[in-house]
Amino acid sequence: MSTEDVLAAATRAKEAAYELATATRATKDAALEAMAAALAAHEPAILAANTTDVERAEEGGTAPNIVDRLRLTPERLAQMAQGLREVAALPDPVGEVVRGGALPNGLELRQVRVPFGVVGMIYEARPNVTADAAGICLKSGNAVLLRGSSSARSSNAAIVAALREAVVSAGLPADVVQLVPGDTHESVKALMRARGLVDVLIPRGGAGLIRSVVEESTVPVIETGVGNCHVYVDASADLDKALAIVVNAKTQRTSVCNAAESLLVHADVADDFLPLVIDALAERGVRIHGDARFGEYDGIEPATDEDYATEYLSLDIAAAVVDDLEAAIGHIRRYSSGHSDAIVTESQSAARRFVAAVDSAAVLVNASTRFTDGGEFGFGAEIGISTQKLHARGPMGLPEMTSTKYVVTGDGHVR
Amino acid sequence: MSTEDVLAAATRAKEAAYELATATRATKDAALEAMAAALAAHEPAILAANTTDVERAEEGGTAPNIVDRLRLTPERLAQMAQGLREVAALPDPVGEVVRGGALPNGLELRQVRVPFGVVGMIYEARPNVTADAAGICLKSGNAVLLRGSSSARSSNAAIVAALREAVVSAGLPADVVQLVPGDTHESVKALMRARGLVDVLIPRGGAGLIRSVVEESTVPVIETGVGNCHVYVDASADLDKALAIVVNAKTQRTSVCNAAESLLVHADVADDFLPLVIDALAERGVRIHGDARFGEYDGIEPATDEDYATEYLSLDIAAAVVDDLEAAIGHIRRYSSGHSDAIVTESQSAARRFVAAVDSAAVLVNASTRFTDGGEFGFGAEIGISTQKLHARGPMGLPEMTSTKYVVTGDGHVR
Numbered sequence: 001m002s003t004e005d006v007l008a009a010a011t012r013a014k015e016a017a018y019e020l021a022t023a024t025r026a027t028k029d030a031a032l033e034a035m036a037a038a039l040a041a042h043e044p045a046i047l048a049a050n051t052t053d054v055e056r057a058e059e060g061g062t063a064p065n066i067v068d069r070l071r072l073t074p075e076r077l078a079q080m081a082q083g084l085r086e087v088a089a090l091p092d093p094v095g096e097v098v099r100g101g102a103l104p105n106g107l108e109l110r111q112v113r114v115p116f117g118v119v120g121m122i123y124e125a126r127p128n129v130t131a132d133a134a135g136i137c138l139k140s141g142n143a144v145l146l147r148g149s150s151s152a153r154s155s156n157a158a159i160v161a162a163l164r165e166a167v168v169s170a171g172l173p174a175d176v177v178q179l180v181p182g183d184t185h186e187s188v189k190a191l192m193r194a195r196g197l198v199d200v201l202i203p204r205g206g207a208g209l210i211r212s213v214v215e216e217s218t219v220p221v222i223e224t225g226v227g228n229c230h231v232y233v234d235a236s237a238d239l240d241k242a243l244a245i246v247v248n249a250k251t252q253r254t255s256v257c258n259a260a261e262s263l264l265v266h267a268d269v270a271d272d273f274l275p276l277v278i279d280a281l282a283e284r285g286v287r288i289h290g291d292a293r294f295g296e297y298d299g300i301e302p303a304t305d306e307d308y309a310t311e312y313l314s315l316d317i318a319a320a321v322v323d324d325l326e327a328a329i330g331h332i333r334r335y336s337s338g339h340s341d342a343i344v345t346e347s348q349s350a351a352r353r354f355v356a357a358v359d360s361a362a363v364l365v366n367a368s369t370r371f372t373d374g375g376e377f378g379f380g381a382e383i384g385i386s387t388q389k390l391h392a393r394g395p396m397g398l399p400e401m402t403s404t405k406y407v408v409t410g411d412g413h414v415r
Numbered sequence: 416m417s418t419e420d421v422l423a424a425a426t427r428a429k430e431a432a433y434e435l436a437t438a439t440r441a442t443k444d445a446a447l448e449a450m451a452a453a454l455a456a457h458e459p460a461i462l463a464a465n466t467t468d469v470e471r472a473e474e475g476g477t478a479p480n481i482v483d484r485l486r487l488t489p490e491r492l493a494q495m496a497q498g499l500r501e502v503a504a505l506p507d508p509v510g511e512v513v514r515g516g517a518l519p520n521g522l523e524l525r526q527v528r529v530p531f532g533v534v535g536m537i538y539e540a541r542p543n544v545t546a547d548a549a550g551i552c553l554k555s556g557n558a559v560l561l562r563g564s565s566s567a568r569s570s571n572a573a574i575v576a577a578l579r580e581a582v583v584s585a586g587l588p589a590d591v592v593q594l595v596p597g598d599t600h601e602s603v604k605a606l607m608r609a610r611g612l613v614d615v616l617i618p619r620g621g622a623g624l625i626r627s628v629v630e631e632s633t634v635p636v637i638e639t640g641v642g643n644c645h646v647y648v649d650a651s652a653d654l655d656k657a658l659a660i661v662v663n664a665k666t667q668r669t670s671v672c673n674a675a676e677s678l679l680v681h682a683d684v685a686d687d688f689l690p691l692v693i694d695a696l697a698e699r700g701v702r703i704h705g706d707a708r709f710g711e712y713d714g715i716e717p718a719t720d721e722d723y724a725t726e727y728l729s730l731d732i733a734a735a736v737v738d739d740l741e742a743a744i745g746h747i748r749r750y751s752s753g754h755s756d757a758i759v760t761e762s763q764s765a766a767r768r769f770v771a772a773v774d775s776a777a778v779l780v781n782a783s784t785r786f787t788d789g790g791e792f793g794f795g796a797e798i799g800i801s802t803q804k805l806h807a808r809g810p811m812g813l814p815e816m817t818s819t820k821y822v823v824t825g826d827g828h829v830r
Contacts, residue, residue, distance in 0.1 A: 378524075408780070415785045
C-alpha cells in the first residue's frame with residue numbers, strides 16, 4: 001500500500017519533471033518568488049503545525065537541542081523565504097553549454113547542462129531543509145520528493161502545501177514539489193528502490209542514515225556530510241597562524257561537518273606548540289584526547305584508535321604528534337572521512353606534497369577547515385557537501401544538481 | 416577465502432593508487448609505451464594462452480560469434496598495442512584546473528581534476544578490453560581491478576602479466592594493474608561490496624550483467640551501454656537524408672549500442688516514406704516489426720510492446736507511424752534507454768522541441784545515432800558509454816575517469 005503510494009508519487013514527479021525541465025528561467029524565478037511569498041502568507045498555519053510537532057517531541061522526551069532544531073519562529077520562516085529569493089537571483093544552470101565545437105566531418109557537438117529529472121531528499125529534523133531543498137531543486141529544473149523526519153511531519157506538510165500552491169500560481173505543475181507519502185521505513189525503502197523513476201537520492205543527516213541509504217538504494221546516491229576533518233601543523237608552520245586556525249576550526253561551530261576533529265603536530269614544533277594549543281583549547285572548554293606526547297601535559301585524556309576515527313561534533317578533539325609530513329599524510333589517509341583536511345605551513349614543498357597526497361574533497365593550506373562551504377565558496381546555495389568521488393565532490397551548488405546531454409547537429413550525416 | 420583474496424588485492428590497489436596519483440605525465444606515458452611494447456614482446460605467450468581459451472570455448476559448444484570475440488590474432492594484438500600508444504599521446508586529465516579564482520576574503524580556490532583512486536571493471540568475453548581499460552585507467556591515474564569473463568581467463572592472465580612487467584619497468588608499482596583473483600560469483604560480489612577500497616565500478620556487457628551490478632553493488636557504479644536508440648522522421652524531414660540516416664543507423668554495424676532499434680515516422684510523410692524505407696531495409700536483410708500502418712505493406716512482422724522495448728543488436732527494427740512530434744517524444748520517453756535518439760527534420764522548431772524534450776545521453780538532429788562514440792566525438796579513447804545521469808553521461812573519455820578536489824590556499828585565514 002505505502003510502496004504503491006510512493007511509486008505513484010514518483011511517477012507524478014517524473015511527469016512534472018518533464019514540464020519543469022523545459023521551463024524558462026523567468027518562470028522558475030517567478031515560482032521561487034511565489035514560494036517565498038507563500039511562506040509568509042501561510043505563516044500562521046505553518047507555525048501552528050510546527051507547534052504540534054514541537055509539543056509531540058517534548059512530550060516524547062526529545063532532547064532540547066533536537067527540539068530546538070525542530071522549532072520554527074517567524075524569524076526562521078523569514079530566513080527560509082529569503083533563501084528562496086536568493087536562489088531566484090542565482091544564474092540558471094540548465095542550458096549552460098559545458099563544451100562544444102565542430103567535429104572534422106562538420107557535425108556540431110555541444111554538451112549542455114540538463115536537470116537530473118527527479119531528486120529524492122532524505123533528511124532529518126530541521127524543517128527549513130524542506131524549503132531549501134525545494135528551492136534548489138526547482139531552480140535546477142528537478143522535481144523533488146521530500147522525505148523529512150517523522151518528527152517534523154506536520155511542519156513539513158504545512159510548508160509543502162504552501163510551496164505547491166505557489167508553484168501552481170506560477171504556472172508549473174504542483175507535483176514538482178511533493179512529500180513522500182507515508183511515515184514508515186517501507187516508504188523510504190520504496191523511494192530507494194524506485195530506479196527508473198527517481199534519478200538521484202541525496203541523504204542528509206548522520207552517518208547511520210547515510211550508510212543505510214548507500215546500502216539499500218538501487219537509485220544512484222550522492223553521499224553528503226560526514227566530516228572527520230584534520231588540521232596538521234607542519235614543522236615550518238607559523239605558530240600564530242596555526243593556533244588561530246586550530247581554534248577556529250574546532251570551536252567556531254562544533255556541530256557542523258567542516259569542524260576539525262583531529263589535530264596533528266610535527267614533532268619539531270611540538271615543544272613550542274603543544275603548550276600554546278592546549279591552553280587555548282582548554283580556555284574554550286575543549287577536551288583533548290591525545291597521544292603520549294600530548295599526555296605529558298595536564299588535562300589530556302588518552303586517545304584510542306576510536307578517537308582518531310570519530311566525528312565528535314562537540315568540544316572534543318583527538319590529537320597526536322607525528323614524526324614528519326609523511327606520517328601526517330599516512331594518519332590522514334587512515335582516518336580522514338575525505339571531507340576537509342588542512343595543513344599549516346610556510347614551506348612550499350610541504351604544501352605541495354600535502355595537497356597532492358591528501359585525497360579529500362577539500363585540501364586547505366593555511367586556512368580553517370570551516371571554509372569548506374557552498375556559501376563561503378561563493379556558490380550562493382548549497383544542497384549539501386558531497387564526500388564521494390562520483391559526480392560531485394565538496395560543496396554542491398546549482399550546477400552540481402544537473403546532468404548533461406550531448407546535442408549533435410548535422411545535415412544528413414552518416415558513418 | 417576468495418573474498419579475502421579480493422579484498423587483499425583491492426588493498427594493494429589502493430596503496431598503488433596513491434603512488435600513481437602523483438606520478439607525472441612523463442612517467443605514465445613511459446609506462447603506456449612499455450605496455451605496448453610488452454604486448455608485442457609477449458605475443459607468443461599471449462596467443463598460446465588465448466588458444467587454450469578458444470579451444471575450451473569451442474569444446475564447450477560456445478557460439479561461433481562469441482568464440483570470434485574471444486580470439487586474438489597478431490593483428491588484434493597489434494591493435495591493442497596501438498591503442499595504448501594512442502592513450503599515451505592524449506593530454507593528461509589529472510591536475511587540470513576545472514575552475515578557480517579568488518574569494519572576497521583573499522582565499523584562493525581551485526577545483527582540480529584528481530584520479531578516482533581504484534576502478535573496478537567487470538566485463539565480458541573480449542580480451543582486448545583488458546589492455547584498453549588498463550591503459551585508460553593508468554593514464555587517468557587510477558589503479559584498476561580487472562574482472563573479465565572466465566572464458567577469457569588464460570588470455571587475460573597472460574595480457575596482465577605482460578602489462579604488469581611493463582608498468583614496473585617504468586618505475587610504477589605492478590599493482591596498479593591487477594586481475595581480480597578468483598573465478599566465482601563470490602569474487603565479483605566481494606568486488607561489488609568493497610566500498611572504501613574500490614571507488615568506482617564500471618560494468619561493460621549485456622543488460623543482465625549491468626542490472627546485477629547495479630542491484631548488488633554498494634560501490635558507486637557507472638552504468639554503460641544498453642542502447643534502445645530511435646530515429647524519428649518528422650513531417651518536415653528531407654526524405655533522402657532520412658533514408659540514409661535510417662539505413663546507416665540500423666545496418667552499418669548491428670551489434671553495437673548506438674545502432675538504431677526503432678523507427679518512428681510522422682503520419683504526414685508515411686505514404687511517401689514507408690515504401691522507400693521498407694524497400695531499402697529489406698534490401699539489406701532487415702526484418703521490420705511494424706505497427707498497423709507498416710503492416711499495410713508486404714513482409715512486415717507485427718510489433719508487440721516488447722519489440723518497442725527491445726535492444727535487438729541484430730538486423731531487426733521496430734517501427735511505428737506517429738501522429739505528430741509530441742507522439743514521437745512520448746514514445747521515446749516510454750521506450751528509450753536514454754542512450755541516443757535522433758530526429759530527421761528541416762524544421763527549426765521541431766528540432767528545438769525534440770532536443771529539449773528528449774532526455775537521452777545524446778540527442779541527434781539530422782545525423783545517425785552511430786555517431787555517439789568517444790572516437791567520433793574526438794575524445795581519443797573511450798572506456799564506455801554512460802547511460803546514467805550521475806557523474807558522466809554519454810561517451811566517457813579520460814576526463815570522465817577522474818574526480819575533482821578543491822584546493823584552498825590562504826595565509827592564516829579563519830572564519
